[in-house]
Each structure stands twice: as C-alpha cells, then as structure tokens.
Amino acid sequence: MIRGDGIGPELVDSALTVLDAVADFPIELVDVQAGAGAYRAEGSAMSDAGLAVIREADATLKGPVGLPDVRQADGTEAGLLGGILRNGLDLYANVRPITLLPGVRSALRVDDGIDYVIVRENTEGLYASRGKGVGNDHAMTDTLLVTRAGCERIAHFAFKLASRRSGAPADGVRRVTCVDKANVLRSMYFFRSVFLEVAEQYPDIEAECLYVDAAAQAQVLAPEHFDVIVTENLFGDILSDLGGGTVGGIALCPSGNIGESHAYFEPIHGSAPTIAGQDRANPLGQILATAMMLDHLGEQAAGDRIRGAVRAALRGGSVRLNPDGTAVSGTRSTTDAVLAALG
Secondary structure (H helix, E strand, C coil), X not given: CECCCCCHHHHHHHHHHHHHHHCCCCCCCCCCXXXXXXXXXXXXXXCHHHHHHHHHCCCEEECCCCCCCCECCCXXXXXXXXXXXXXXXXXXXXXXXXXXXXXXXXXXXXXXXXXXXXXXXXXXXXXXXXXXXXXCCCCEECCCECCHHHHHHHXXXXXXXXXXXXXXCCCCXXXXXXXXXXXXXXXXXXXXXXXXXXXXXXXXXXXXXXXXXXHHHHHHHCHHHCCEXXXXXXXXXXXXXXXXXXXXXXHHCEEEEECCCCEEEEECXXXXXXXXXXXXXXXXXXXXXXXXXHHHCCCHHHHHHHHHHHHHHHHHCCCCECCCCCECCCXXXXXXXXXXXXX
C-alpha cells in the first residue's frame, strides 16, 4: 500500500475498511512510504527498498500522490510516481473504466449508456520524454516515441479486454477504437498501422480508428458508441479526464496500471491537499480501484461485491455527491454507506 499525500491516506483508510469487509481470503498488507512526503523527507519520491517491496507484491493499492509545492529544479512535480512505477515495473497498460453509475447525474444529461474503458499505453508516447526534454531559453523539445513492440502489446491488451466485455451500450458490439492523430504525425500513423495488423487476429471484435479530436467530440455526443478505446499515453491521459467529466467527475474513476508481472491500482484524481483532513474527499474512486485490484488478484467475486455496494449506495441515495465531486456527507459517512450496502 502507498497511502500517498493530501487526501491519499484517508482514502486508502476507507478502501482498506471496505477491503476488510469483503476479504474472506488471507491477505497481507505492507505499507510503503512514497510520494511528495517521502521526497521532502528523503530526497526521493520512493526509495530503492520501497520499490523492492512493490516488486515482491502481488499487487499494490496506491492513494493519490504529489503536492503542488514539492517540485524539482526543472519545475516538474517531485512527488509523482508514474515514471518510477510505470516505467520501472513495465506497467504498459493503464486501464481506466468510464462508467455512469446509478444515481449520478451526468453533465451530458443522460441516465445511462456510458460504459467504456480507456486503455492508455503507459510507457511510451510523449511521456517517454519525462525528464528528458532538450533545449534552452529559446526553445525546448520533447520526443514522442512509439515502438512496434509497445504498439502490439497494448493493442493485444485492448482486444483481449474487449473479448471479456459485453460490448458497447448502443448496440452490444464488442469494439476497439484506436484513437490517434495519424493524419498529422508519423508516429501516430505507425501506431494505427500496428493496431490494424493486430486487429486481424481478432475477427470477432470490431476495430475502428478515430482522430483524437473527433474522439473527444464523440465522448460527449455519443459516448454509448464506445466499448474499449486504445490510445497513446498523453491522449489517454487527457481523454480519461474528459470521460470522467461525463460520469460525475474523476473522483468516481478508478484505474489500474498493469504489466506482465506487476500491477498497481489507484483513483485517477490528484491529492487535493486543500481539502485534506477535512472529511470531504470522495473515497469512491479509491474503493472502486480496490475492486479492480481484487479482479487482478483472481478475487472477482469480492470485487463485484464492492462494485455492487457502491452502486446500491448511490442508487438508494445514501451516498450523494456535490457538483465538484466531493461527498455530501463526507469521507467516513460515504464509506459507512458502502459498508452498509455490503450487508
């Protein structure tokens, strides 16, 4: 467990309470100090010893990390763990479900029909330039890198995920949508070309391609069309927040970072230090990330129980949200409502 910064510790505490209520199997929990607090104390967002613990774990549950005033000399945040964990553990698939839950008011004024997953390539793309930009006072450049191996494995991941789903809400078709900018960037044309090669190995799943600007519009105008979206790192980062905005805010959105041997699970929002310790943070994204972790560990029944309890609490009105995504009744009461729905 990485409890994180800001609201992270209280969210992880909520998630662990729910985990304890559904875990009818043995589970060992180990704390690892990481994030902005660790950087302040030790000069590193995560120690080598902490990373070694993560490597030995079956999965990691992570709270949001980072604080806006903890920065490196180049101006980037010093407490973030994306480069350390995603690249260090080769967690190439960032999986972000975008689902409109019952009882949640969508900004699109729809009651259902939003249920898709964004699969974001996690180790390449423009973010491969993290900390490696080159330039001076007059110009700066970052490099967008994609490789055949990276494109192939993320495309396979997306098609395999689609094969386990029920299809898009609009028509029930299992569909993988490649989102790119292939009309402008050679790297994106390459990403699309490899995607289409991989698609031939999955004839029962529909493959389509959209430019990222068109995809962003479609997420607002026709979200029910999507089943699985696969895309480059930066595009996936942006589109998943857009998707979150259509389902009640990113406070409701969990995510997984998954590789061949390691994985960690977290909400997609930040550490929100301005409301830390005030019992205002919405724990549902962290709780739903715990359900994703249980799926990964082979305990899908327990994960389904958590998702069912969250849905029931929202549907019954025992959990209500403010327009900014915070929980009306606070962190602890929201957690208690989920526990009550577990029965």
